[in-house]
Amino acid sequence: MKLIRWRFKQQIIHVFILAINMCVVFPTAFAHKPEQGLEKRVHLAFDKVNAYTLLKEIEQKASVDFAFTEDVRLDKLVFNHVYYQNAKLSEILNDIFKPEQIIFEEEGGTISLRRASQGIIVKGQVRDANTGASIIGANVLVKGTNQKTTTDLNGHYQLQLSGSQQLVVFSYIGYRPYEVTIEGQRQVDVMLQEDNNPLNEVVVTALGISREAKSIGFSQQKVEGQTIQESHETNLLNTLNGRVAGVRITNSSGGIGASANIQIRGQNFVSGYNYNNSPLFVVDGVPISNNNEQSTRAYTGRQDFNNPNFTAGEGEVDYGNAAGELDPNDIESMTVLKGPNAAALYGSRAANGVVLITTKSGKGTKGVGVSFNSQASAETPLKLPDYQYVYGQGRDGEYSYVDGMGGGLNDNVMENWGPRLNGQLIPQFDSPIDPNTGARTPTPFIAYPNQLKDFFQTGQTFTNNLAIAGSNEKLNFRFSYTNTSQRGIVPNTDLSRNAVGLNTGYAITPKLKVDVNMNYVNSGSDNRASYGAKNDDAIMKIFLYMPRNVNVNSLRDYWADGSLGTKQLSPIWGLNSSRLNNPYFVAYENLNGNNRDRVYGNVKFTYNFLPNLSLMLRTGRDFYNDKRTMRHAVSSAQYVNGYYQEDDVYFLETNHDALLSYHTKINDDFSVNASLGGNLMSQESKRLGAIVDRLSIPNVYNLTNNASPIVAGNIRQQKKINSIYGTAQIGYKEALFLDLTGRNDWSSALPKQNRSYFYPSASLSLVATELFGWRSDALGYLKLRSSFSSVRRDLEPYQTSANFQVTQGWNGETVAVHNNNYPNPDIKPEKVSSYEFGFDSRFFNNRVGIDFTYYRSTTTDLIIPVTLNPSAGYDTKLMNVGKMKNSGIELMVDVTPIRTNQFSWNVNVNLGLNRNRVIYLAEDLGISRIRQLERWASLEMRTENTKGDGSFGSLYGDYLIYQNGSLTHRNGLPQEENGDWGYLGNVNPDYTGGVTNQFSYRNFDLSFLFGFQQGGVVHSRTYIEGIRSGALKESLVNRDENGGGTMIGEGTNIDTGEPNTTEVTVRNYWRAYYDNDRIATFDASYIKLREVKITYRLPEKLLKRSPIRQASFSLVGRNLILWSDVPNIDPEVSGYDGQFQGLEAFSLPSLRSFGAALNINF
């Protein structure tokens, strides 16, 4: 007896220790692994017995030991009618003790008993059913009570239950809730299934916070990483083209590494940041640059697009936009926040919207996974100019070749108004030269219809990506390496890119987590193609002037005979007159190389003080350094003595963030999420450039090889913005959400008195289907949303005080001029106020989804470098003038007409429409128009009371004068008005959109993406120059048999009003007729088959025995077909590096590509 008591005591101590240390109480006999002792069978027979006696009886019969806590009070427990025949001990104990709320458990041969009234503690882990990744922050709730908890950083939870049998609900946004009845289990692990119900959709919003989509009160749209990756685009921005409503992407050209320009909801601003209407790009919460830092030959500084006349020199090589070089393979998803609402949290730069990029983190990868992705594609021009092949070089049908320098008849004119190409034998520039006489042996004068095709090569793009990812409870990581190598359609142009990315997260303690994301991109080119309307190296320009009778193949050996390295071989090359560059000479000698190193990433610490209170500290950087060289060999058309330039571009942006987040539930109905944060942003950029515009020794490209003084210069810029921001979300019944944000910035770029500015936003989201119980079979989901925001924006540094520009001048000595662009010491931040309404709805079991938004934004206090009149002495003066409005709608419709187990068909349509109105500028000062850019035609904003449609993006230019419907002439030539320019149209489309059709059948996916634009105009310089130089088909009209001839233009004499009777040469007539801007301005509407993709996924059965988890193979075609009425060019193009919307100026044709991709996951 004593012995037993002693054992009892020991066990009591042991149980207490366990309870205290582990906070664990053992489950009842229903525990899934019965111990041996409880399996024993005994006979028992008592009419009445107390518990103490009963247990002693069992100890003896079954050779087991009992231990119990004092509160069990065995002596007080009396049982009647205890009869068991060979019954299991566990059953007996359960029968007897369960009604008494006493639970028992066997451990080490001892069966311990204790009262269940203390409650039991359940613990376990919550994970994603598909990926196995632990879910952080999942809610665990005991139904009908207020007992609840959330999972920690590893997905673990612990919950105390008052009774032994409880219904517990596990839930997490984006997942289907899971209910389980707990009957004494101590360990309950749960796998949650992802839920496609829109009610539970999760999106990443500002500052990287995941939110339920239903709670977002403004428009945003997500593009999945897979779509991005499978697009095979080397410029990331192009992957968004046609996929996101209201987002407009324009490419500058088909040159490799060319820029793409992005605009969301039209233009809100006139000037400012160097890519002024680009949205902010944010990678994992940290802004990165989308600057477009170009170099010009005239001046090594940053290209000044605020200067309407390109006086700082136009860029001639496109170095791409900075966000274009992000690796699509590393992207988990891109979310476009369209309105300026996001700005309230991200700061002014987000006033044009935000493109949020979430990179793959390796989370959810079971163990270690390896994926390999390989893509290859071939590119060819989509559309080439329609040349004429009837007449050759010359003028008025007259031509004879002697030296290409004017020695013959018209042999130095860059025109194709020459004789008919009848195969007549005449001496030509590539005719064989008789070694004895030195005379040229006549060769047939014929057309070479494939000049451009012969010159272009097939472009190639290869991308290989290897990623290794893994995760466990504490650590997740993903390492990725991508190599992209490209060759352009212009021979000897290339681009290569190596990107390394590492993304890791580690839970140092359950409360403290660190995430590190680092990316290194090295990109470079040995030679990028040139562009520019005034650039004699621009390939398309060369071919507009190329004599139609020249066999391009005879230009391949591009040095002239006996002049290796000193003079190019060209059909037209005068010492002091016109020169046509040999395109091969340009491609192989005039090289524009660059090498760019970029590092971006961030380090983030998250500390959870409490499950609902956390602090995030993050520091992020984006840094790049681009070394560029430009070479021109001697005898180049523009630089006869050669040329060399070096540029060094440096950019650094640092962001330090701190964010304190708190969420709580006030009662069953109300919840609050609140964050308070601060940001320190610092930006620094440097440019260093040097030019030698005459070389001493040919083909030696070094700054010390200068035959003229080196022109060198540098620019440094620095700016800081400090901010405090806060956000609060109040939720009601999980169906009504009110979001309030506020941010105050202090910008170093503004004058002291205007430095601090505040901007708020508010948005409301109402899930009507939930709140009002509108849900029905037809209507599955309806969310109404509205939001308002007001954002203020600063400007670039050094614009607030007058300064002198110091340059090298007379005699090479330093001189100064007062800066032609006058700053303003009183400048205020500009302001854009916007509101939007919209709804998101799903019908028929998610088979139909409609998302609609209407928005309107008003910009006031626009910061504009107002073009002054020359007599004011200054080109521009910075002012706050004007008011501008943008309004529009965005519509996304998603329909799944067919969905069976084996086959599905999904149609997705998106449409964006934007209207801009310039309400006023500063008429009191006499400003009713602001010129944006001018190169021939002029891009302007004018108010409604002036000529044009009163909106941003209006194009103006000269035009032919018609009187009473008849064309006017003077001296037989059509007359143009070029004093007061006419309105040519607006470069902004009426609407743009895309339609995606996606079919899935078993393991095959097939999708088509059509992109379209309706309205808007495009001005084509190719058209004008091509006709005036006699190269395009349009120039054939009225030429006679010999290529000459005269004509009398139909119309009237402008002076007399009588019919025109003056006869002029055909050439002169058409050259005059086509010498105006209006004639080459076309309706830019188009439809493009932008993408066709076929994917085959290997069936899992096949892969079962291999180490491969997933494998797919796809074929992708991009830009396959273009329907458009614009002659000669793809209307979807913009001049220069993308800044001159609506103007085409001899840029390389856009590309059609065919590719294949292989994707394997191990």
Next chain:
Amino acid sequence: MKKLIYFSLSILSLTFGSCKDFEEININPNNPAIVPPEMLLPPIISGAVSTMTASGGSRAGQFVQHIAYLGGTSEEDGRYNLTGASFREEWNGAMRLIKDVNQLGLLAQQNQMPHYEAVSLICKVYILSIMSDAYGDIPYNEAGKGDVAGLEFPHYQAQREVYGLMLADLEQANQLLKNADPSLTVNRDILYNGNIHAWRKFANSLKVRILMRQSQKGDVSAAISAIFNNPSEYPIFEKVEDQATLVYNNNANLYQWFILNPPSDGSGVNFDGNDRVSEAMVNMLQNVADPRLKIYVAPTKNSFNAHRNNPAASYIYRGQQVGLSSLEQSALYEQRGLNKDDFSVLGKRIRKENRAFLFSYSELLLLKAEAIVRNMGVEGDAATVYLAGVAASLAKWPQVGQVSNEETPYISSTEATIFLARTDMALQEETALKQIAQQQWIDAFLNGYEAWASWRRTGYPQLKPGPSVLAPIPVRYVYSDNEQNNPNLIKWVNETMGGTMPTHNTKVWFQP
């Protein structure tokens, strides 16, 4: 909660703490806020001179038939198909200089440097006098003051008023320099090498030009005679060396239009391009065996090459007829058996040794001769002063080396004496004004503005327009199309010109 407060406080303190250096951050490291005044001078002077010399080859110099284009090569210029865009750079470039002139004046006043202030006044008058002569009414008081709030769009003033203001400014410059310490020099002075007395002479000579310019519109005798008869109060040019000449260093950045792209064929003459010396000029010089011919004009390319091959072949000087269409030009070639290389371009020395004559001593003497002829109370003998004026013109290209050669021709004193002794060179009473004006026209070669203004005022030499010009010879520059947006210009035109923007055939005020 405590933590929250600490956190908020630390963010606040961080934010405000780091705002302190904001002013420093926003100091432009690239461009200084202030510079020594002399640094502004070279661009002002060279800019003003570029404006002037640019007129020599195009527009003015071509209207006044110093230069002619090969037929049809430039319809707009050669045949007067002109709009505001045609005169864009002429206006824009010059007006932009005024802001720097204003800055120079401000810096001079702030630093109490009266000599720089005087130079700024002289430069302002020189530049704006050219603008007013060419364009008529201009903003004078408010020009180049876009930095001042409210003056972003300058108000226009009538030419008559502008002339008065210019005379007043020159008088102020005269007084400033008179009272200035004579030991003061102007640094970085590429025109007069810092000599403030030379600037004073330039100021007063400019006064003479401006007064004579408006002499058809009012009696300027008193003002003119006051200058010529009182050299101590109004020092003016006394010798060729005093004249306002900018000698370029053939610095790569400073090539003028006529020496761009120096040829590499060894000829020393760039025979390309479309600029030719006009028939009027070549004939005028050839008719009296004027020795300036060999300086002004190069032999034709064909005769130059012929001479190269055979030194016995003589040089041919031939001017280009103005205002031909391309068809007429072709007809001319055919009819006379010529080609484009049979017309003379600019002389070799001009091309090699770029000199710009802003205001020549010859011009001052010719103006003086005119004043005497017109009985303005100026002392002196008109015929003597006239010949001295021509002599001063012959001396503009100084002697280089021992003999005048093909590379660097100059007019020797013997040649000059022979020429001046010609009986047909002597001033005749009945043709005096015509002779003076013709000499002025010859002397002002490559100073298109001056020759054109003189021609518009005097009517000499009598110029014949080309056969198929689209308008009479222009007498005015059209306001730059950029300027035509100026609301105050539109207002001015509405108020004073009946709402019609002046054209290139609208006379300016000073014209009779």
